[in-house]
Amino acid sequence: MPETEKTLLGESSAIETLRSEIASAAATHAKVMVLGETGVGKEVVSRLIHAASDRRRAPFLAVNCSGIPETLLESELFGHVRGSFTGAYKDKPGLVRLAHRGTLFLDELGEMSLRMQAVLLRFAESGEVQPIGGDGPVERVDVRLITATNRDLATLVQEGTFRQDLYYRLNVIRIDVPPLRERERDAILLLTHFMRQASQSHGFQSPTLTPAAAEAVVRYPWPGNVRELKNIAERIVVRQRGASVTVEDLPSEIRGFGAAAPGPTPLLRAVETADKPAVPRSSPANEVASRLMARIQSGEDFWTAVYQPFKSHDLTRADVMALLDVGLRQTRGSYRGLLPLFNMDPADYKRFLAFLYQHDCNLPVFQYRIAQLPTPARAEAAS
Ligand SMILES: Nc1ncnc2c1ncn2[C@@H]1O[C@H](COP(=O)(O)OP(=O)(O)OP(=O)(O)O)[C@@H](O)[C@H]1O
Ligand SMILES: [Mg+2]
16 A cells, blocks of 8 residues: 555645535544545545544544455455455455444445445445455444545446445545646745655655746646645656756656746736736835735744734735735746845746735736836837
């Protein structure tokens, strides 16, 4: 079994929601169905539910339902008695019994045969087990079932390849794990984490991404999700050995995906062209902006000096706009240039733009750019 993380990494709102779903699920004993694309972290989520539940001292046992023949799967789950079939040399208890008072995780549920589904349904309804070939009294076990699949089970039910009664029985709490491409800046955060981890195990210094490489990572749709990203992190670490990672150093699938469109991104365009007046230079907000600039110059970053006080209503929109005005004058209208100026990481670019756009704090850059054009062009541009 590949190594599974014990924590759920990520800062996106999608991951925050997932964390609270895990906590709610952990507070009950109800069956959970975890859905999501391949490699998104369904097993991580399932392990965390177990670890946060009052079953944590009992085992969490995982079984992959795909790729093993039906009879083997049945004996793996429910055990067998010696001699019940060729190769059954000794009694086997089965994972269901071994997971007593704990959690049994059934992965790739959508691949289970109809006959095995019937066997599982019986167990899910009664909690009773009888090993293959056993004729003694049935045993009752206390096992929480968590199931996972990347298949669309509702469609499989319609097609008749998945039992509807089993689907309803198992789908009590449903948790959808969103794909990585929908998790804001998490791809960068996870890539950095896994590069650091792989660097430590290989004894190299951890490489850093150039801003353009970071943008390519965010743009790439990650069809194999976190698993793909983890493998790529390791590949990069081994190849780069601590050097910085440019776009050219990225694997071809990432490098080649939707290469940077010429000109500003849609978000940047929306930020830049918002129809707003410039900030009057002598407003009270301007004094606040000077104070904020001083805090930033003494080492605080935008998120601490501006974002947090804004969120807690200690700063107004006008204050933020006044600070932007100061910054854009220095960067001559470059929003990207504000990142180093305001002590932000290059990878914060999208988050920064999204913040400005969302709170309507952005300023059009035209005026800052024409201020640096030679005089005839300025006249032309302004006409
Ligand atoms: N949010 C996360 N934080 C840290 N590691 C993660 C996260 N999500 C996934 N991983 C890691 O990514 C890999 C794939 O995760 P996991 O096995 O849970 O995916 P899965 O959804 O079960 O995939 P599959 O559909 O192929 O079974 C694992 O190594 C896991 O540790
Ligand atoms: Mg899995």
